[in-house]
Amino acid sequence: MSMSFALRGTFVHSPVFGEVQVLQDTVCIVSGKRSGGKILALIPGADADSKMEELGLQAAVHQIPEGRLMCPGFIDTHVHAPQYSYAGTATDRPLMQWLDHYTFPREAQMQDLKEAKAHYNKLVERLISNGTTTALVFGSLHLEPTKLLADILHQAGMRAYVGKVCMDRNSKNYYVQSTEQNLQDTEAFVEHIRGLNTVLVHPVITPRFVPCCTPALLQGLGAIAQRSICHVQSHISESLDNDAFVAQLHPEVGGRDAQLYERAGLLTQRTVMAHGVTLTDAELRLLAERGTALAHCPLSNFYFADIPLDVLRCLAAGVKVGLGTDVAGGYSPSMLSAMRSAVLASKAVRMLHIDAARRQAGCSNPCTAQEPVRTLPAEEGSAAVGGHQESQHPSSLSGSRAEAALQLPEPAGGSAAAVKAAAARRTLSYQEAFWLATMGGAQTLGLQDQLGSFEVGKDFDALMIDASSGTTFDIFSADSLLDTFEKFVNLGDDRCIRAVWVQGGLLSWQ
Numbered sequence: 001m002s003m004s005f006a007l008r009g010t011f012v013h014s015p016v017f018g019e020v021q022v023l024q025d026t027v028c029i030v031s032g033k034r035s036g037g038k039i040l041a042l043i044p045g046a047d048a049d050s051k052m053e054e055l056g057l058q059a060a061v062h063q064i065p066e067g068r069l070m071c072p073g074f075i076d077t078h079v080h081a082p083q084y085s086y087a088g089t090a091t092d093r094p095l096m097q098w099l100d101h102y103t104f105p106r107e108a109q110m111q112d113l114k115e116a117k118a119h120y121n122k123l124v125e126r127l128i129s130n131g132t133t134t135a136l137v138f139g140s141l142h143l144e145p146t147k148l149l150a151d152i153l154h155q156a157g158m159r160a161y162v163g164k165v166c167m168d169r170n171s172k173n174y175y176v177q178s179t180e181q182n183l184q185d186t187e188a189f190v191e192h193i194r195g196l197n198t199v200l201v202h203p204v205i206t207p208r209f210v211p212c213c214t215p216a217l218l219q220g221l222g223a224i225a226q227r228s229i230c231h232v233q234s235h236i237s238e239s240l241d242n243d244a245f246v247a248q249l250h251p252e253v254g255g256r257d258a259q260l261y262e263r264a265g266l267l268t269q270r271t272v273m274a275h276g277v278t279l280t281d282a283e284l285r286l287l288a289e290r291g292t293a294l295a296h297c298p299l300s301n302f303y304f305a306d307i308p309l310d311v312l313r314c315l316a317a318g319v320k321v322g323l324g325t326d327v328a329g330g331y332s333p334s335m336l337s338a339m340r341s342a343v344l345a346s347k348a349v350r351m352l353h354i355d356a357a358r359r360q361a362g363c364s365n366p367c368t369a370q371e372p373v374r375t376l377p378a379e380e381g382s383a384a385v386g387g388h389q390e391s392q393h394p395s396s397l398s399g400s401r402a403e404a405a406l407q408l409p410e411p412a413g414g415s416a417a418a419v420k421a422a423a424a425r426r427t428l429s430y431q432e433a434f435w436l437a438t439m440g441g442a443q444t445l446g447l448q449d450q451l452g453s454f455e456v457g458k459d460f461d462a463l464m465i466d467a468s469s470g471t472t473f474d475i476f477s478a479d480s481l482l483d484t485f486e487k488f489v490n491l492g493d494d495r496c497i498r499a500v501w502v503q504g505g506l507l508s509w510q
Helices: 045-055 081-086 095-111 113-129 143-156 179-195 215-228 240-249 257-263 281-290 298-305 311-316 335-361 399-405 416-423 430-444 481-491
Strands: 005-016 019-030 039-044 060-063 068-072 074-080 132-138 159-163 201-207 231-236 271-275 293-296 321-323 462-466 497-502 505-509
Touching: 005 045, 005 430, 005 481, 019 045, 019 430, 019 481, 039 045, 068 430, 068 481, 074 081, 074 271, 074 293, 074 321, 074 335, 074 430, 081 095, 081 113, 081 132, 095 113, 095 143, 095 240, 095 298, 113 132, 113 143, 113 497, 113 505, 132 143, 132 201, 132 231, 132 430, 132 497, 143 159, 143 179, 143 201, 159 231, 179 201, 179 215, 201 215, 215 231, 215 257, 231 257, 257 281, 271 298, 293 311, 293 430, 298 335, 311 321, 311 335, 321 335, 321 430, 335 416, 335 430, 335 481, 430 481
Parallel strands: 005 060, 005 068, 074 132, 132 159, 159 201, 201 231, 231 271, 271 293, 293 321
Antiparallel strands: 005 019, 019 039, 068 462, 462 497, 497 505
């Protein structure tokens, strides 16, 4: 039996959507990796000795250095591993052209196993250094390089859900397989992963998306998923050009890929679908009923979807949502970048609603001298700066105060209410984005009782963050611990991530 260990310091997590909790001077006792790397106890520092004795726990207590915080490991719910080599480039084409011009040729190169090994080792090292402890990963079309990818993730100690991509139409002739070959290789891949005898790496049934998968392939993969009790990953309602292509291919279902996945039995409680930017209310209800989750990929949506996902609408519909980097459609492998992009995407949704409401109401551009932003009197909460009143952003206000912060004209036809309602729409907060990257991701994979927060009985998948002044941001005397953590979310990067644990095992230390 491996030795338990304990860390004493400040722990930050978000067990509840929208709420970041700070556990100051807390001792977290963890069973050794061979014993499952579980959180055995969370004890106030002042009571540590007596409580440990009372609970019969023995562990060396290590003090977390001054200026450092602990937070749960990040869960990336959408990564294309073979695309990593061109992350940060290839942002100049719409989705369908992008796949044809960049993606399929690069993914095909993974058949060179020497190239694939170097490529995947770099990716896994980069993911870990950015604080990703769990990833839902697309491999490539071919079996052997995808087995190699799974082996590398296993050897690195990451928690990963990996799939061999399946495609039997609408691709380059060198990067497509028959329906039968896809199904045979998928079953062989599932057997390979199960043969690793690990609780950290799992097989995933992976149809690329409807344009590249015939109904026969989808049906066959649905049957494998049911027999093998595997997770499923794919793309759904990914972009406007994707929707147009699906409409050409499948007018019999109104061009909606959700119906094809449903017919194939691929919408399950173990399914994670990426994007979902054009899902209808009825389709969101279908996903919620099936327990199917969404991987929100805000950065790649800005480049390829032509429309941002309204993530709050999805959550309100009861759909589970996690965050994905979508490397390489998303150019950054950092989940911190995904969190920031999620907040920006939510604000973009609000802007679109305001713009649509104003156009319908016949309003002119809101940023004109004739329609100035109205400020609030100081006694109502705005601070005087240099003799002037500070404007209040509508999203920080509620009800009539939000309406007062905007100069909204009263157009004919009674449309002002719609404009004001759009202006008052709530947007995603940094706290909620952090939840999506941790507990939200755990929920998408059905691991909410195992990962995502610091709670007794959960696996210790964690990061030690350097939040001291002078890293990638500065701390001032007036900053609270929550202020410091918000600065990390908005300004931090891999230089702030000093240590990474998965299931109690230390993967990285700097």
